[in-house]
Amino acid sequence: MDAKGEGDPTSGKNRTTVERKSERELVVTRTFNAPARIVFEAWSKPELFKRWWVPKSMGMSLLSCEMDVRVGGKYRLVFGVGGSKVMEVFGKYIEVTPHSRLVWTNEEGDEGGAITTLTFEEMGGQTLLVKHDLYPSKEALDGELASGAADGMPEQLDQLDEFLVTLGGSLGR
Amino acid sequence: MVQYPTARLDASFAALSDATRRGVLEQLGRADASITDLAEKFHMTLTGMKKHVSVLEQAGLVTTEKVGRVRTCKLGPRRLAEETAWIEAYRQLWASRFDELDKVVEELKQKEKADGRKRRG
Numbered sequence: 615m616d617a618k619g620e621g622d623p624t625s626g627k628n629r630t631t632v633e634r635k636s637e638r639e640l641v642v643t644r645t646f647n648a649p650a651r652i653v654f655e656a657w658s659k660p661e662l663f664k665r666w667w668v669p670k671s672m673g674m675s676l677l678s679c680e681m682d683v684r685v686g687g688k689y690r691l692v693f694g695v696g697g698s699k700v701m702e703v704f705g706k707y708i709e710v711t712p713h714s715r716l717v718w719t720n721e722e723g724d725e726g727g728a729i730t731t732l733t734f735e736e737m738g739g740q741t742l743l744v745k746h747d748l749y750p751s752k753e754a755l756d757g758e759l760a761s762g763a764a765d766g767m768p769e770q771l772d773q774l775d776e777f778l779v780t781l782g783g784s785l786g787r
Numbered sequence: 788m789v790q791y792p793t794a795r796l797d798a799s800f801a802a803l804s805d806a807t808r809r810g811v812l813e814q815l816g817r818a819d820a821s822i823t824d825l826a827e828k829f830h831m832t833l834t835g836m837k838k839h840v841s842v843l844e845q846a847g848l849v850t851t852e853k854v855g856r857v858r859t860c861k862l863g864p865r866r867l868a869e870e871t872a873w874i875e876a877y878r879q880l881w882a883s884r885f886d887e888l889d890k891v892v893e894e895l896k897q898k899e900k901a902d903g904r905k906r907r908g
Contacts, residue, residue, distance in 0.1 A: 632881065637800070
């Protein structure tokens with residue numbers, strides 16, 4: 615991709631990368647300027663999680679956010695536009711290792727969705743976050759890519775798309 | 788979101804699932820090459836390289852042209868535009884999400900610092 619996406623020294627924002635590692639794997643990475651315990655906390659406490667999961671620019675909101683972060687515990691996120699529900703995503707946590715690892719299922723799809731593994735690796739006060747999605751089949755990931763239903767959030771990406779259009783090619787081009 | 792033709796994406800991602808084929812694309816990004824050049828560069832038989840190139844060709848990532856006895860390969864006209872666009876949109880989603888997360892994280896850091904001061908004080 616182009617240089618425009620590199621970490622921006624003026625804003626202090628770190629670079630987010632996305633890579634298709636294999637036929638069934640999609641990997642997102644990002645570094646945060648904080649210790650792992652803090653980044654982990656933001657992923658595992660609903661009151662914190664709901665403050666950042668839906669970027670404000672997208673016009674959607676989290677109507678509810680239930681997270682029982684322990685092995686076997688369930689989560690359910692309900693998304694809405696203007697107070698009415700448009701979609702929900704849910705699943706359960708299958709591994710919870712505080713401050714270093716979270717694994718959960720994504721069950722809203724028809725034939726079982728991806729398994730998401732998050733790792734938090736602390737290095738010199740910074741935390742490297744790696745989000746790894748393993749799809750049940752090559753077709754499942756291809757379908758995800760082809761449909762634009764990234765992360766089971768078609769509406770969100772629609773809005774992202776509109777958002778990018780309104781930026782008028784000034785971004786990432 | 789633009790709807791991408793599924794069959795084409797299937798073909799191109801399948802083509803990209805092989806390290807040699809990705810290497811061939813990188814190579815062709817630098818300069819056109821004959822199948823013989825490519826076979827040599829990747830330490831492969833001519834037949835093996837022909838197969839790889841044909842997978843890339845079917846996915847529309849590479850075009851070939853026979854001039855005399857030499858088949859020259861070059862990048863296809865569409866390159867990886869659609870795949871790159873999808874990945875870029877997905878990256879933007881996560882980048883904006885993580886920028887918001889930065890704010891939450893910064894707040895937690897400040898709070899931790901303040902709590903630490905209180906405990907010591």
